[in-house]
Amino acid sequence: MTAIKESSTIQENKQYALEKCPVTFVMEKIGGYWKPIILYHLSTGDKRYSELKRAIPAVTEKMLIQHLKQLEADGLVIREAKPVVPPFVTYKLSSAGTGLLPVIDAMAAWAFKVKDGIYNI
Template sequence: MARSWFDEPPEEQKEVCPITLTQNIIAGRWKLIILWHLSRQTRRFNELQRLLPGISKGILTRQLRELEEDQMVHREIYKEVPPKVEYSLTAKGQSFVPIMESMGEWGEKHIKS
């Protein structure tokens, strides 16, 4: 059976293809926007939720955890009452900022097309 372009890539390709790796890291409706907001400043969970109208707490939590697992986001827990948690970009996440800026420039150029 022939594979189509939107099928899941073979397991060996997931580790070999840099485009697939990148896509796997940023896949998710909110991940790019989360990364963009964190590129501007460290944010708390509720701040992020306010900046992303329409996202549920569960989805935000899941996407942040996945970004943390992929070492794009750092989660800092402060031992205080009430507990305080802040999210920021890691060095790996910071290295993705120029790519997001390029994506924004591309979008600006083609938004009126």
């Protein structure tokens, strides 16, 4: 989960932005590269780790657990492990994670509008 060095300018700016800007607060939570994709896949129901891996073939295992751990630490997903061998671990959205779905939906709606040429980009 990559230790963070105290007191670099970028961290101070993050502090500034986190307090001032709710949007930046959200970006902190879902800004990791694969996080939105993971959340999207979990939005249709809980998934095993290996299911996620297969569902998102381009992600490396390191990135996948790293982001899952961060999402878990941020309270957006819930991990459930059954003490069996081989391991059986599922991930699902928490209430806070579910609460993010409207954001995801709004993003997707905008993206589709752009792709459909609704805006004159």
